[in-house]
Amino acid sequence: MSTDFVIEAETRLEQGSSASRRLRRAGKLPGILYGGHQEPEAITLDHNAIMLNLKNDAFYSHILTVNLNGKAERAVLRDVQRHPFKPTLVHIDLLRVSADEPIRVHVPLHLVNEEICKGVKTGGGMINRQLTEVEIECLPADLPESIDIDVANLEVGVSVHLSEIVLPAGVTVVALAHEGHDSAVVGVLLPRGEKVTDDAEGEEDGAGAGGEGA
Numbered sequence: 041m042s043t044d045f046v047i048e049a050e051t052r053l054e055q056g057s058s059a060s061r062r063l064r065r066a067g068k069l070p071g072i073l074y075g076g077h078q079e080p081e082a083i084t085l086d087h088n089a090i091m092l093n094l095k096n097d098a099f100y101s102h103i104l105t106v107n108l109n110g111k112a113e114r115a116v117l118r119d120v121q122r123h124p125f126k127p128t129l130v131h132i133d134l135l136r137v138s139a140d141e142p143i144r145v146h147v148p149l150h151l152v153n154e155e156i157c158k159g160v161k162t163g164g165g166m167i168n169r170q171l172t173e174v175e176i177e178c179l180p181a182d183l184p185e186s187i188d189i190d191v192a193n194l195e196v197g198v199s200v201h202l203s204e205i206v207l208p209a210g211v212t213v214v215a216l217a218h219e220g221h222d223s224a225v226v227g228v229l230l231p232r233g234e235k236v237t238d239d240a241e242g243e244e245d246g247a248g249a250g251g252e253g254a
Contacts, residue, residue, distance in 0.1 A: 043098050043185070046105045047089065049073070052082040060131075069129050073106060073115060076136030083108060087129060094120065094129075098185050101147040106134060114138075114180065116145055137180045144214055146173045147184060149205075149225060153192035159228030163196035171225045174202065175214040182210035189226060199227030 052063075052070060060070045069087040074080035083106075093099045099117065106113045119133040137143050149172055159165040174187065187207065189200055202213050203222045215221040 043096070043102060044105065045093060045099055045102055046107060047085060047093070049083040049085050049106050049108045051109055052084045055082055064128070064130070069132060071132035071134060073108065073113065073134045073136060075115075076113075076138055078136065081108070083134075085132065090129060090132060097148055101145055101183065101185055103137060103180050103183060104134070116143060116180075116183075139180055142177050142179055143183070144175055144177050145183060146175050148173050148186045150186045150188050151226060152188050152190050157191045157194055157228065159194050159196040159198065163228065163230075165196040165228040165230050167191065167194075168227050168229045169225075170199075170227070171202075171223060174205075174225075176207075176211050177214050178208075178211040182208065184208045184211060187211075191226060191228075194226070194228050196228050196230055199224040201225060 049071070052059075054062075063070050063084060064087065067087050069085045069090055071083045071085055072080055073083050102116070104115050104117065106115050114137050115134040116137055117132070118135040119131075120129060121131040122128070123130055135143070151167070151169070154160075154167060157167060160167060176184075176187075178184075187205060189205060191200070194200065201222045201224050202216055205213065205225065207213070215223065
C-alpha cells in the first residue's frame with residue numbers, strides 16, 4: 041500500500057445529541073473506535089481533515105493510523121454518516137485491526153484496458169458495469185488498495201463474475217462463501233438501439249417472404 045493515512049483523535053467525554061451538535065458547530069466530528077478485543081471508545085476528530093481524506097478512494101480501503109491521546113492505533117473505516125442535504129459529516133465509525141486477525145473491507149474494483157476491449161472495438165458493444173466495489177476478507181497486511189479487472193479480451197455478450205476475478209494472495213471474496221452469490225461484475229452489451237434495429241430488420245424480411253408466397 042503506497043499511501044499512509046494518519047488521523048488525529050481525542051477521547052470524547054461528552055456524549056449525546058446535544059454534545060455532538062456542539063462539536064460539529066466547532067468544526068469537530070464525533071466518532072467511535074471499537075473492536076480489537078477492547079472497549080469501544082467515543083472519539084472526536086477534525087471534520088475538515090476527514091472530509092479531505094474521504095476524497096481519496098484509497099482512504100476507504102487502507103489501514104489507518106489513529107493517533108488517540110498520543111497512542112497510535114491501527115484501524116479501518118467502517119462507516120460514515122453524512123448529513124442528508126448539507127455537504128457535512130455527522131458521525132464516523134472506525135474498527136481496530138490486529139495483525140493476526142482477518143478483516144472484512146469493501147475495496148473498489150478498477151477496470152483496466154477499457155480502451156482496447158475487444159467487444160467494444162470490434163464488436164460495437166459498450167461496457168456495462170454492475171459492481172464498483174466488493175467486500176473481501178484478508179489479513180491487514182494483505183489488504184489491497186483496489187482490485188483490477190482486465191477487460192481487454194471481453195467480447196459482446198460475455199460477463200466477468202466474482203469467481204473469475206484474479207485476487208491478490210491471501211484475499212477472498214466474502215460473497216463467494218454463499219452459494220448463488222457469484223454476481224456479474226462487468227460485461228459488454230450491444231447498445232439498446234442496435235438490438236431494436238436488428239429485430240426490426242428480421243420482421244421486415246419475414247413480412248416480405250410472406251407477401252411473395254401469397
